[in-house]
Every structure is written in structure tokens, then in C-alpha cells.
Amino acid sequence: MKQAKKKIFQEFIAAKGLKSTRQRDIILDVFLSSDRHLSIEELYLKLRAKHPGIGYATVYRTLKLFAESGIAREIHFGDGQTRYEHLAAGEHHDHLVCTGCGTIVEFENEAIEQLQDEIAAGYGFLIKNHKLELYGLCAKCRG
Amino acid sequence: MKQAKKKIFQEFIAAKGLKSTRQRDIILDVFLSSDRHLSIEELYLKLRAKHPGIGYATVYRTLKLFAESGIAREIHFGDGQTRYEHLAAGEHHDHLVCTGCGTIVEFENEAIEQLQDEIAAGYGFLIKNHKLELYGLCAKCRG
DNA sequence: GCCATAATTGAAAGTGATTTTCAATATACA
């Protein structure tokens, strides 16, 4: 599935008339083998550890391309940091965020998605995507 | 209901040992008589039209106070702008955002809220608040 | 009202995250 995403990205690059570069390969590789929900800063530091030559701007630019190509999604948890998570085609999930320790849990719920579509339809909207985040305290932090 | 919010804010100010100022009164007044979901920039411009003396920093500071006092809520739609919406006590709603024309529709759905609590409970979380935004095209923009 | 104390203000400087600029370099294709 890592290979599948790499292939999708290569095709995206080719279709756009862009070029395949050493940096993009490295960033994609490190990105795909990282935890999900990594902030750009965290990914940059991880990259720098093995590949000191890679610049900040390149990481930003490349992550945007990942999102554009569909293999990644940008997420904001309101802490001022942008995060990207890698995503399989068609996959979708929402987040539970612990405001105590920062733990992030992913979940999927078909019933909620369906309700959303119904609500949207009621207002004449055609939903393209959505964002659902639940903020609270995890079991540990509830004390 | 505008009066009710003004009263809540006055009480908040008093309880915190803060002062009631001309600027805060003006900003609150303009804020409450504005469309919901106004960005800070938009509110600032609207304010400046009638009250040229009011500074940017004061608007930012005052909106934060509104949020703290409970009469307003900060919202982010991922366009890099912070918005504030005025809110009646205990009120909660979510948003439908048209990515075509920017129209924002508010909605409430008890069934979704309940499902959220169930999901959260399943992971041991105690939910404090949540954010649900549906992005898509409104009836007009579906064309 | 008058004073003293402390909060508030506006302008400007400072932040932090992200973007842009630009000259040098690398890639793709003829």
C-alpha cells in the first residue's frame, strides 16, 4: 500500500508535467513510513536527521503536492500547526483529540456519515468532504 | 437577546476586575449587529468605517474577551482567517460550508451529537466539545 | 470631584508558520 501511494504520486507528477526528483522521493518515503498526524516541523526534523540537505521550503512544497495528488490530507487541530496524514484512496476517518495529552484516535462511523448526507441534502448541498473532530479527555487524562 | 449578551459581558468584565471602556462597548455593539461568521479583518474594517480611532490590537483583544465570556465562539474554516460568531448560552450548532460561493449554513442535529458521545465513550473519552463541518456545493453552485 | 492605582489603548515592533524570490542545479526529452 506504500507502493500504491508511490505509484499514484508518480502518475500525478507525470500527468502534471512535473519532475521526479531525489528530494520528492526521499520525502515521500519518510512521510509514508512515519506516524500519521505528523506536523510539518516534526517531519522536517525527521528528514533532516538522515538527509541534512533538504530545505524547509521543499518539505512544505512537497507536502502540498502530496495533498493535491490525493495520497495525503491536510489536518488542523487548532494548535497552529499543520499536519498531514497519508490516506488510502477513498478512505476517510475522523478524529478524537485528547486535550490533555494530545493523543489522537482515528475512527470511522457509517451512521454519522449517513446523517451528514441527509442533513446536507435537506439544505440542497452536495457534500464533497467533511471534518469531524471530537475534543475531550482520554481515559488516562480523565483522572 | 442582544441586551442579554451585553449584560453577560458586563458581568464577566466586572467579575474579572476588568474595566468597561468605550472601545469595548463599540466593538460589542458592532459585533452583535453583524452577520455571524465575520472574520476579524471584516469586523475591523466595518468598525473603522464609523470609528476610525480603534486599533487592530484592540479588536483582537476584545474578541478574545467575548469568547472567554461565553458570548462568542472562535471558528476556523481552514482559510487562514479566524472568525467569531455570537452565541446564545448553551447553544451549539455545526456548519455547512459551500466551497463555491462561501455561503455558510448553520445546523443542529441531536442524533449526530448522540452518536458522537457513544463513539467517544467507546474509546474512553469524555468529550468537551466538537467541531463538525461539511464542505460541498450549495444548491446554487451545483449548477 | 479629586487622587491614586491599575487596566486599557494604539502604534509599532515582534512572532511563528508558511510562502515567495532568485540564482544555481537537476531533470526530461528531442
Added chain:
DNA sequence: TGTATATTGAAAATCACTTTCAATTATGGC
């Protein structure tokens, strides 16, 4: 291989706020 064009890294610029600071303004006691 040559050439046109995309990409890169470093540094400067931008954007949306936040902080600083000296001047101004409320508030409570007398």
C-alpha cells in the same frame, strides 16, 4: 548531448496575529 523547464535551498517576504510600551482612561476611596 543539448536545451528548455522544473526544482532546489537559503534568505527575504508575507500573513495573521501578539506583545511591548508609553500615554490615556476607568474605578474605588476619600
